[in-house]
Amino acid sequence: MKFELQHKDPKSKARAGEITTDHGTIRTPIFMPVGTAGTVKAVHTRELKEDVKAQIILGNTYHLYLRPGLDILQQAGGLHKFNGWDRPILTDSGGYQVFSLAGTRKITEEGVMFKSHIDGSRHMFTPEGVMDIERKIGADIIMAFDECTPYPCDYAYAKNSMERTHRWLKRCVDRVDETEGLYGYNQTLFPIVQGSVYKDLRERSAETIASYGRDGNAIGGLSVGEPAEMMYETTDLVTNILPEDKPRYLMGVGTPANILESIALGVDMLDCVMPTRNARNGMLFTSEGIINIRNEKWKDDFSPIDANIGGHVSLFYTKAYLRHLVHAKEMLGAQIASIHNLTFYLWLVNEAREKIKTGEFASWKNMMVEKVSRRL
Amino acid sequence: MKFELQHKDPKSKARAGEITTDHGTIRTPIFMPVGTAGTVKAVHTRELKEDVKAQIILGNTYHLYLRPGLDILQQAGGLHKFNGWDRPILTDSGGYQVFSLAGTRKITEEGVMFKSHIDGSRHMFTPEGVMDIERKIGADIIMAFDECTPYPCDYAYAKNSMERTHRWLKRCVDRVDETEGLYGYNQTLFPIVQGSVYKDLRERSAETIASYGRDGNAIGGLSVGEPAEMMYETTDLVTNILPEDKPRYLMGVGTPANILESIALGVDMLDCVMPTRNARNGMLFTSEGIINIRNEKWKDDFSPIDANIGGHVSLFYTKAYLRHLVHAKEMLGAQIASIHNLTFYLWLVNEAREKIKTGEFASWKNMMVEKVSRRL
Ligand SMILES: [Zn+2]
Ligand SMILES: [Zn+2]
Numbered sequence: 001m002k003f004e005l006q007h008k009d010p011k012s013k014a015r016a017g018e019i020t021t022d023h024g025t026i027r028t029p030i031f032m033p034v035g036t037a038g039t040v041k042a043v044h045t046r047e048l049k050e051d052v053k054a055q056i057i058l059g060n061t062y063h064l065y066l067r068p069g070l071d072i073l074q075q076a077g078g079l080h081k082f083n084g085w086d087r088p089i090l091t092d093s094g095g096y097q098v099f100s101l102a103g104t105r106k107i108t109e110e111g112v113m114f115k116s117h118i119d120g121s122r123h124m125f126t127p128e129g130v131m132d133i134e135r136k137i138g139a140d141i142i143m144a145f146d147e148c149t150p151y152p153c154d155y156a157y158a159k160n161s162m163e164r165t166h167r168w169l170k171r172c173v174d175r176v177d178e179t180e181g182l183y184g185y186n187q188t189l190f191p192i193v194q195g196s197v198y199k200d201l202r203e204r205s206a207e208t209i210a211s212y213g214r215d216g217n218a219i220g221g222l223s224v225g226e227p228a229e230m231m232y233e234t235t236d237l238v239t240n241i242l243p244e245d246k247p248r249y250l251m252g253v254g255t256p257a258n259i260l261e262s263i264a265l266g267v268d269m270l271d272c273v274m275p276t277r278n279a280r281n282g283m284l285f286t287s288e289g290i291i292n293i294r295n296e297k298w299k300d301d302f303s304p305i306d307a308n309i310g311g312h313v314s315l316f317y318t319k320a321y322l323r324h325l326v327h328a329k330e331m332l333g334a335q336i337a338s339i340h341n342l343t344f345y346l347w348l349v350n351e352a353r354e355k356i357k358t359g360e361f362a363s364w365k366n367m368m369v370e371k372v373s374r375r376l
Numbered sequence: 377m378k379f380e381l382q383h384k385d386p387k388s389k390a391r392a393g394e395i396t397t398d399h400g401t402i403r404t405p406i407f408m409p410v411g412t413a414g415t416v417k418a419v420h421t422r423e424l425k426e427d428v429k430a431q432i433i434l435g436n437t438y439h440l441y442l443r444p445g446l447d448i449l450q451q452a453g454g455l456h457k458f459n460g461w462d463r464p465i466l467t468d469s470g471g472y473q474v475f476s477l478a479g480t481r482k483i484t485e486e487g488v489m490f491k492s493h494i495d496g497s498r499h500m501f502t503p504e505g506v507m508d509i510e511r512k513i514g515a516d517i518i519m520a521f522d523e524c525t526p527y528p529c530d531y532a533y534a535k536n537s538m539e540r541t542h543r544w545l546k547r548c549v550d551r552v553d554e555t556e557g558l559y560g561y562n563q564t565l566f567p568i569v570q571g572s573v574y575k576d577l578r579e580r581s582a583e584t585i586a587s588y589g590r591d592g593n594a595i596g597g598l599s600v601g602e603p604a605e606m607m608y609e610t611t612d613l614v615t616n617i618l619p620e621d622k623p624r625y626l627m628g629v630g631t632p633a634n635i636l637e638s639i640a641l642g643v644d645m646l647d648c649v650m651p652t653r654n655a656r657n658g659m660l661f662t663s664e665g666i667i668n669i670r671n672e673k674w675k676d677d678f679s680p681i682d683a684n685i686g687g688h689v690s691l692f693y694t695k696a697y698l699r700h701l702v703h704a705k706e707m708l709g710a711q712i713a714s715i716h717n718l719t720f721y722l723w724l725v726n727e728a729r730e731k732i733k734t735g736e737f738a739s740w741k742n743m744m745v746e747k748v749s750r751r752l
Pocket of ligand 1: 223252253254271272273274
């Protein structure tokens with residue numbers, strides 16, 4: 001993997017760059033749609049490429065490991081071949097899901113023992129094991145096995161957890177460096193900064209992560225319930241430490257406003273289930289603001305969902321029609337809203353990139369944050 | 377509306393023709409996907425045109441009347457404008473749904489009083505009222521308000537019901553002939569043959585319906601639980617009476633084999649929810665036979681869903697991937713299966729048309745009926 005830093009915004013820490021992988025390039029800043037179980041929910045692969053214009057998608061190691069399972073994925077020749085997505089893929093480590101299974105999981109120095117949410121069967125994730133799993137899934141970018149601490153989280157727990165995450169990182173790095181991708185292309189490991197909202201922990205973690213000199217670095221443990229200001233402060237602090245010549249991935253963030261603010265703080269990659277999950281509940285993110293399409297006021301609004309962002313779906317279907325589908329509980333409603341929201345997110349980060357290139361990002365960002373946050 | 381009879385198969389009653397409407401032409405024999413509430417479930421309008429290659433879709437008057445309601449449809453400029461489907465549309469009369477609401481509906485000579493399945497509100501459908509509703513929905517082909525008798529149905533009930541349906545037809549015809557379409561294009565009324573499985577009733581009904589000399593005629597009250605042989609015998613008898621120079625629409629039929637057999641009996645138009653409904657349960661109709669994609673045997677079958685029928689979706693996704701999606705209850709599974717099944721149905725009737733044109737239909741039909749009926 002290669003990262004080329006192409007532009008720096010003069011009035012913020014925003015950057016534009018390009019990541020090159022064996023499955024093609026990614027122009028940053030970038031938003032990555034989440035394809036939990038090998039599918040971005042309700043969106044066809046072709047739509048993801050041609051309408052949404054996604055450049056990279058996520059897969060969830062926990063879900064893919066349980067279903068369809070590694071045997072099938074390996075026989076298919078990896079996740080790209082399995083789901084037909086031939087552009088870059090990133091997999092998380094499963095840590096986030098496994099640690100969320102409170103009560104049914106047990107953490108030791110070795111790893112985490114957990115029970116499948118599907119059939120209750122017992123499984124163990126270790127740093128080495130997860131690296132082997134991510135090799136079999138075959139994403140271009142694979143994430144280290146870490147603990148994503150909840151919020152709030154007391155200092156002692158956050159410190160112990162971070163230190164264990166660092167010890168686990170060493171084991172992940174060793175395993176990845178002594179193995180190779182199974183499908184003839186390269187995979188690269190991103191380590192993850194943890195430390196909850198404690199400045200000294202975040203500093204230590206960022207320095208530790210940076211010291212590995214990997215191709216890219218991630219910031220985890222944010223957007224877990226802390227106030228937005230705390231998230232921004234922590235991100236700001238960490239991006240000051242992470243190397244400038246490597247892409248920075250802020251995990252699990254967020255609203256359109258969160259995304260713009262994070263880009264302003266020097267973040268290059270982001271992912272979140274929000275555009276697709278909220279779509280399924282009838283919440284639309286548009287270039288004019290946020291729409292609850294269930295509301296009465298849209299019932300006779302025959303204007304396009306969003307005429308400004310250039311996607312087929314957003315231009316073709318009207319608000320009134322989408323409202324009808326959502327009310328009638330028609331699947332097509334969730335499908336349209338999901339494609340629209342993702343198209344909007346990808347449009348937004350591409351606009352940010354263009355503004356960074358022309359040096360206008362900072363003022364544009366302030367205007368847009370207000371615009372995309374208002375409720376219509 | 378215009379119908380041109382273009383070819384007649386020498387060894388069966390199958391015909392190929394072309395229907396011309398103000399929203400374009402329909403090449404027959406044709407299968408019409410069902411778009412219950414203004415959407416063919418789980419299928420985007422663009423996919424319906426470009427992948428499925430649907431030429432005409434159905435709308436359900438009962439569902440559209442209740443939701444989004446006539447006000448919204450009229451404000452939109454009719455159903456075509458509301459859902460963005462600019463090819464021909466046919467609407468049923470709502471009779472089938474209303475009569476299915478056993479216990480909550482009351483039939484009189486005037487019409488049917490029923491309760492909404494959505495909110496329990498009371499409504500009355502009369503022949504005149506339904507014609508006005510179908511005017512407002514704005515389909516190219518609108519169906520007369522009839523009673524679709526259940527199976528089994530005793531002779532006395534079938535006879536009385538048929539006679540009332542005939543009296544209602546007169547009222548439908550009068551209303552349609554004294555009104556005009558609301559949106560600047562023509563709408564044409566198809567009357568419906570009833571009479572359950574009783575030969576003398578079916579004969580009388582077919583003669584009555586034919587005597588109106590409308591642009592097309594329909595056969596209702598079949599595929600409601602009677603043995604397939606009875607359905608074919610009744611269809612055969614009715615198509616012998618209905619005029620040759622008008623398209624014949626067999627309502628609510630059926631499996632791929634049913635469709636081929638009905639075409640052999642001189643049917644030109646068919647519709648059924650089966651391809652989409654069964655898709656949502658993981659049943660696939662393919663050019664090689666019927667697949668239950670949930671079965672273990674498909675878990676590592678990385679071949680396309682159906683390589684023979686030329687649709688993007690059927691060629692792009694593998695059986696193993698689709699099986700995974702269906703098992704994981706991912707919406708995309710229902711989406712893929714729905715598009716595939718519809719693509720197959722449209723491929724099948726187009727193949728039938730080609731075989732009719734070359735005079736090879738009868739033998740091809742016998743071969744295909746066996747092929748498409750077998751379970752893989
Ligand atoms: Zn998120
Ligand atoms: Zn049917």
